[in-house]
Amino acid sequence: MEVVFIYDAVYPWVKGGVEKRIYEIGKRLSHWGFRVKWLCAGWWGKEQRKLEGIELIPVCGPLRLYSGERRSISSALSFALSLAKNAKINADVLDCQVFPYLSVFPFFRRRNLVLTWHEYWGDYWKEYLGYAGLFGRQIERIVASLDRKMVAVSETTARNLLNLGVKNVEVIPNGIDFEFIRRVEASEESLDVVFAGRLIKEKGADLLIKAMKLLPDYSCLIVGEGPEKASLIKSAPENVKFAGFMNYGYLIATLKSAKVFVLPSRREGFGIAALEANACGLPVVTINHPMNAVVEIARETGFIASPSPQDIAEKIKIAMESRKKMRRRCVDYARKFDWSVIAKKMADFYDNCGSSD
CATH class of the missing domain: 3.40.50.2000 (Glycogen Phosphorylase B;)
Structure with a gap:
């Protein structure tokens, strides 16, 4: 089975929770016989490379992820536009990390798209961006309304999505070594x-x-x-x-x-x-x-x-x-949260997804 992760930041060049999750799950899937790719920003350069069996495919150069304390909207848009050139990539499963949302849209028609939610912000958008947050909140609602398989990394996020009307959210948490x-x-x-x-x-x-x-x-x-x-x-x-x-x-x-x-x-x-x-x-x-x-x-x-x-x-x-x-x-x-346990849950989830394209 071929799984493609979609997220701009890559561990260990960027050491956050989302990229660590992809790295830990991806390398284990690779060792278990999955073919694993990662559409990302090229923090090391433009060439493709392998990381613990994961094929890193840079769609753009390094990004300035933050503007002050906030995620950069311009960088998120730049990454999404770069992804659009790769929207027809072949895979059994496309696993797109939802935040910062814009990277979902090049793939939203793909029936084998999985949306992984690390947080749900709702009303917090206004506190984060002021009145511009109303746009962010609407984009978040649009993504939540997509009829695609969804994973939440916590019961808290799953509950917020269910309250929004999303059905069949699978909770598969983050892990530790x-x-x-x-x-x-x-x-x-x-x-x-x-x-x-x-x-x-x-x-x-x-x-x-x-x-x-x-x-x-x-x-x-x-x-x-x-x-x-x-x-x-x-x-x-x-x-x-x-x-x-x-x-x-x-x-x-x-x-x-x-x-x-x-x-x-x-x-x-x-x-x-x-x-x-x-x-x-x-x-x-x-x-x-x-x-x-x-x-x-x-x-x-x-x-x-x-x-x-x-x-x-x-x-x-x-x-x-x-x-x-x-x-x-x-x-x-x-x-119970060892990464091998979490990766096995994701492998079973992907097996049940299959390819629908």
Whole structure:
């Protein structure tokens, strides 16, 4: 069977959740006998190349994905127009990552098109783009109305799509490299609380800092980079330290040296970092928000706070007290999300799709 993924960014040139999902699933499908291609931007140049058995097919050169804190509309349009020249590519299944939406349209007539949803924004579009967000919201609704097979990476996104009238959404989550995490040794540094993520407003590191002011006896490490970093450092108390982006192995070692993972995100399509923390034996504290899919993880292996520093601080204290008895539950829960398990679910899904062109 031949599967073609459609997404502009490519791991490891761009290290985000969507491209990591394609890379991890794609390389496993290739090892299992699938022919796997990826229509993408050529972050390395114009030539086609192979990556762990995946045929990378650049349709354009490197893109400036972000304009400030927001996804670049002009880059999304440029990628979509470049894709249009490849709209007749042969495959049994075309798996298009829905965001940023415009890349769906060159293929919308193809009956073997699969739409993979990582988030559903709805009313958030206006907050993200102002009045221009009304256009984004309408494009999102048009894509959701297409009569094609759809995958959501979280129950939260699936529920939003079902509320919109979409039928038969298959939930196939993101995953983690559980066996790699299991082999990593903890770092020698001892930490109480860890946050890992891009330092933007939606991730809620500001709420964590306010909570840590109420917990002066606990240490906290905030791992990540982003436009909010300078203001966060300025507002942080002495018990909060900062680290830039870490290589993956060192991040896992750092998580294993901690006691509680906190991700008070206002918008999270899945939350791979929270699942990685579970695999390290850490309970997760997050906040209750309709766009925060980490709530699904915390229901099983952590605690859900209201979006207030006081409640976050209280849930951190409870997590610290409960962490030892929760450790096994956290690890066992994370084990179910190993990338090999997720890739098998996608392989079965693709087998049931077949080619309809």
